[in-house]
Amino acid sequence: MGKQQRIKAALLGLGTVGAGVVKTLMQNGTLIKERTGYEIEIPYILVRNPLKQRAVSVSRETIVTNPETFLTDGEVSLVIEVMGGVEPAREIILRSLQAGKHVVTANKELLAKHGAELFKAAHDSGVQLLFEASVAGGIPVIRTLQGYMTANRVHEITGILNGTSNYILTQMERDGLSFAEALRQAQQLGYAEADPASDVEGYDTAYKLAILTNLAHDINLPIEQMTVRGISRIDLQDLQSARQFGYVIKLLGRSRQTGNGISFTVGPHLLPLSHPLAEIHDAFNAVTISGDVVGDLTLIGKGAGEFPTASAVVEDVTALLRHTGHVLRQPVWDEAGTDHRSDSVTKTHYLRLQSSTQEHDFVDRLIARIAENNGAEILHKKRIVNQTQAIMSYIIQGLSMEQMEHSITEMRQENPVFETKGVLPVWEAADHPETNTPHDGLQPYEAAVG
């Protein structure tokens, strides 16, 4: 940042988060100056539509629609991107980095898809690209992985990373709403977008999981090859059965170090009620990171919204102001990468079936036969029979998702007496060492016996 006591930044986007950034700088600007020595000035705010009414009052002459204005201004040393989407954000960030400007971004989709290219550009120009706000809002999970866990090998990351989906699942379970009703409520409260697909179909979670996993393992997960499941087909009956079996349904992103590489999965899971993430309700986010030395760390906070996200953006800016060197470990998102598989690894699954009221005993015997034929075990089962149909739920241990789906399909072809309404993985503790094992590479210290 040189020796200047004032830094000029361009802000890209003045939506919810952009307005939060402006308000935070107004309200806590004096505090930031006291603690970093710098005053932050924003002479450029890039917007698409300069006529749109904004949630914050800003000086009229700062509003621009052409990125050339700040790209060519050598006094602007920092670009804050909160506009979202891949283009034109990608191109403007790339050109900013190439022009020697630091960049702070909240853009998860862009980083998940083009992170490697952007980090390389930052590295080549000797500037920094910070992105705390891209995952889990105000929760310092990027800091923890990139700035803290350097002497730790990460075994596993499990997160509730989408507040909208978590809000919907919480409302469904708490108030007995259908998915559609809970979604409508989330939209009315401003928690869900008019087009909620990215949130409820799991893409948002997949982007965030990719960023965390890439950081933890220095790889570059192929986001387009990820199997991503969402919550739109979760039925209230699934939540109720899960609860009776001792579980809650959460949309999880999870990646694990396995013997062969990294496995990763995004989708709704049954999580045991005793798991720390089972208690994360409403629009909160939470991430559990397991390291080989530190054990399990869980971080909980607001994962979205104007101020939590603005906090992460502005704290990236204060980190830049406080440091002359590199704030965080340089990300190495290797294009080649380790072997990584989109695979949940779990061998326990929840299954919901529907049949006529006459045939549920027969269907129950079919499921018992599937379990028996595969050496699997039925841990829980439940049956609700009303006047028109029978609903059966099971938790079956000992079959992979593929085996499960294959066996069910086969059985149904022979005996078309039931419909499969849902198959969900059940979260299982991973089989990895919790702590170090002693190592005897050095000469033994023998004073006690010598």
Next chain:
Amino acid sequence: MGKQQRIKAALLGLGTVGAGVVKTLMQNGTLIKERTGYEIEIPYILVRNPLKQRAVSVSRETIVTNPETFLTDGEVSLVIEVMGGVEPAREIILRSLQAGKHVVTANKELLAKHGAELFKAAHDSGVQLLFEASVAGGIPVIRTLQGYMTANRVHEITGILNGTSNYILTQMERDGLSFAEALRQAQQLGYAEADPASDVEGYDTAYKLAILTNLAHDINLPIEQMTVRGISRIDLQDLQSARQFGYVIKLLGRSRQTGNGISFTVGPHLLPLSHPLAEIHDAFNAVTISGDVVGDLTLIGKGAGEFPTASAVVEDVTALLRHTGHVLRQPVWDEAGTDHRSDSVTKTHYLRLQSSTQEHDFVDRLIARIAENNGAEILHKKRIVNQTQAIMSYIIQGLSMEQMEHSITEMRQENPVFETKGVLPVWEAADHPETNTPHDGLQPYEAAVG
């Protein structure tokens, strides 16, 4: 750290944490070198008794008993202190800092009592004093306060900071043990020291709360003026009554920004079952930090033990290696300070009384009269009468701890028919703003109407 690719460190102490540090450096030394560029060498390990058997094998010639050995060695640029206690740790750290060596310490008592002096010495010598391991083991709570929350004003810190006490309370409630039985079990498992006073009487929590509060508010809490309460007088009946009323009892450290300054309290509290910290069991630690922009952040992990603490120590070392400038915001522990009071602020309390089997109705009327006279309200009450005595529990809202104790004492002097067995504060949400309010200091942006 200069341009050397190898750094020489002195390790003070080779107990549980010291052995964990040595094992971590052995096991993950290659990882650390890959990620920081530095190899860490430990040519000096200071111990009191060189004949004692150690939990790790180290080279015999590294063991020293005289600090002059490394204090006078100009090649040693880092001192790692994990010996504990105030002296001689204070003097050795002070001389190390004065000699231009960076220091990483896990010593909470030392920092709580002499932090201001040590930070000044570090500042004067242009070196760093890092202390992540001093609070909550492997949980990056110092990083979060000192390295992350720069643009945030901290409203409140609430933590379960002592794993031993939390383990004891968990065992009492889960298995119906008395305090003494649960303590004995904790000692057998190595969770509690032979002399458990610092853990169970709240001093350890007080040291850690002081460090967090000083960091958050740039003050210097007078540790000797803190009112500190422990858990040794908690009865199984208190835990059972609390549970029936919808609470769990936790040893909390809590500090809050109030209108007048900072208030702080250390002691057992009744915490609502819905509070995120209510689910923290066994030897886990957890801290909730409330910031004006980010909202509530909760961090959970293992707060003690060989590897979690070693992780925090070694990650401070990796932070030093990665940065040429200052890793974290310079602590300013102002000697003068704001007004700060040892005060729980809460107006809701739990009360347990004992009387003869004949007089419990009369006692119940006395308590009702206390509430009425003070405009307070009895939220919950419970009575257990057996053949020899009656036990009455209440939750009363509307009286400070002082008013409560005063009224009860006065009532008992007039009517000596009951004994006070316990008064505990009930955790209440603080009355502080969750988010920013908009500020209109800048010219309004009027494009929408212009």
